[in-house]
Amino acid sequence: TIASEARGSAEYAAALQALDRKHLIHPHQNPTRTERNIFVRGKGSVVWDAADVPFIDGMAGGNWVVAVGHGRAELAEAAAAQAEKLEYFSLWREYSNEPAIRLGARLAELAPAGMTKIHFTSGGSDGTEAALKIARRYHFERGDTERTWIIGRQFGYHGTTLAGGSVSGMDDMHFGAGPTMPHVAKVSPPMLSHPEMFGGQDPTDFLVQELETEILRIGPEKIAAMIGEPVMGGGGVIVAPEDYWPRIRTLLSKYGILLIADEVITGFGRTGDWFASAHYSPDIIVTAKGISSGYAPLGAVLMRDEIGEVMVGNPEKFFFHGLTYSGHPVACALALVNLDIIERENILGQAKKIESWFTEGLDGIRDLPNVHDVRVHGAMVGIELTADPDTGEPMPFDRMVAIIDDLRGKHRVLARDYGPTLVVGPPLVLEEEQAAEISAAITDVLRTRS
Numbered sequence: 001t002i003a004s005e006a007r008g009s010a011e012y013a014a015a016l017q018a019l020d021r022k023h024l025i026h027p028h029q030n031p032t033r034t035e036r037n038i039f040v041r042g043k044g045s046v047v048w049d050a051a052d053v054p055f056i057d058g059m060a061g062g063n064w065v066v067a068v069g070h071g072r073a074e075l076a077e078a079a080a081a082q083a084e085k086l087e088y089f090s091l092w093r094e095y096s097n098e099p100a101i102r103l104g105a106r107l108a109e110l111a112p113a114g115m116t117k118i119h120f121t122s123g124g125s126d127g128t129e130a131a132l133k134i135a136r137r138y139h140f141e142r143g144d145t146e147r148t149w150i151i152g153r154q155f156g157y158h159g160t161t162l163a164g165g166s167v168s169g170m171d172d173m174h175f176g177a178g179p180t181m182p183h184v185a186k187v188s189p190p191m192l193s194h195p196e197m198f199g200g201q202d203p204t205d206f207l208v209q210e211l212e213t214e215i216l217r218i219g220p221e222k223i224a225a226m227i228g229e230p231v232m233g234g235g236g237v238i239v240a241p242e243d244y245w246p247r248i249r250t251l252l253s254k255y256g257i258l259l260i261a262d263e264v265i266t267g268f269g270r271t272g273d274w275f276a277s278a279h280y281s282p283d284i285i286v287t288a289k290g291i292s293s294g295y296a297p298l299g300a301v302l303m304r305d306e307i308g309e310v311m312v313g314n315p316e317k318f319f320f321h322g323l324t325y326s327g328h329p330v331a332c333a334l335a336l337v338n339l340d341i342i343e344r345e346n347i348l349g350q351a352k353k354i355e356s357w358f359t360e361g362l363d364g365i366r367d368l369p370n371v372h373d374v375r376v377h378g379a380m381v382g383i384e385l386t387a388d389p390d391t392g393e394p395m396p397f398d399r400m401v402a403i404i405d406d407l408r409g410k411h412r413v414l415a416r417d418y419g420p421t422l423v424v425g426p427p428l429v430l431e432e433e434q435a436a437e438i439s440a441a442i443t444d445v446l447r448t449r450s
């Protein structure tokens with residue numbers, strides 16, 4: 001046990017570290033990394049660790065989550081008020097609860113036109129699971145019983161569960177835990193920083209052709225959906241060319257294939273819009289993270305009205321899907337307040353400002369020899385690094401980790417490594433000076449480390 005009077009001291013931090021190592025199996029953790037970064041409180045874009053040292057939170061809670069910033073009393077109060085009134089009631093079958101209904105109606109207003117049907121989840125991975133089942137079921141109910149295939153992309157990330165992981169493009173996730181879900185195909189990502197991928201062709205032309213070839217190989221009548229992030233997050237902030245998604249959409253429509261936009265990272269403001277996919281009309285949108293800014297676990301799957309109607313249109317075989325915490329009242333009540341804050345404080349506009357601050361602040365690193373590419377899109381920053389500018393060999397894990405450690409140790413800035421890409425995805429309330437501090441820290445570390 002830990003003596004609470006020692007809180008904030010180095011001993012307290014050490015005791016927590018020891019207990020963590022003893023008991024916790026962390027998600028996605030590399031066992032050679034034994035130090036834990038334990039955070040105990042936060043305010044805005046700053047978090048304090050167990051020894052009471054402040055850090056700029058360059059990753060919005062480590063995972064692109066905390067859109068409106070840490071330590072918002074208003075959200076804590078909304079959660080407390082709902083917990084006192086009615087902490088939980090299920091949404092299963094005919095049961096319902098007030099906050100879920102109000103949040104559903106609110107999301108329907110914010111969603112792209114004609115997407116007013118909402119299914120709540122506990123997070124992103126189970127949102128993907130739901131979306132995949134909804135897509136297959138939609139076709140099935142319409143007599144297209146062979147449409148079971150899902151197309152994903154290399155370097156895509158749609159969750160860590162068996163199906164979510166199967167449609168993602170990160171093979172390590174299944175190491176020793178296969179086989180993965182059948183009827184899944186992968187196509188190339190729009191990785192503009194590697195033009196060699198496109199064989200001298202225009203990237204979008206190449207990618208659209210590749211997708212069509214794959215569709216014809218599998219058989220269009222066998223494909224339920226394609227899933228993709230508007231901007232790939234876990235793949236290292238991969239930003240598609242402007243014409244990519246509209247052309248992919250058109251191609252999928254030609255073959256009756258649904259488009260699932262995974263907006264778990266991009267939804268609710270991170271790219272400067274409520275939904276980054278709105279302009280290319282997806283059929284299903286998966287959301288989580290920013291919907292509640294992480295004050296409680298929550299996600300929502302938005303679907304076109306017609307798809308929603310099909311889901312509830314079979315009186316003999318109903319929509320047999322959903323988790324206990326679907327539409328959790330406390331999570332939904334605070335999500336409503338979170339959306340109020342996003343609106344009231346023009347958080348969408350803020351994300352655009354963050355984009356301009358980083359674009360400017362990181363300008364000086366573009367010419368460093370090991371910097372292969374700098375991508376800034378809304379409040380998503382990816383700096384792709386090479387170990388050797390001549391061969392283009394990606395920066396290896398140990399050197400990436402040294403960079404992240406330097407940022408944290410020397411500059412008190414939290415960032416993440418995604419393969420060879422250094423990533424920043426801060427709260428959307430990041431201030432100009434904080435963006436400047438992050439940019440300066442990155443510049444300093446990359447100058448000395450690369």
Ligand code: PMP
Binds near residue numbers: 158262265288
């Ligand atoms: N999709 C995307 C695009 C994500 O970034 C993530 C999580 N980082 C997920 C799905 C999975 O969400 P969760 O971790 O909440 O299950």
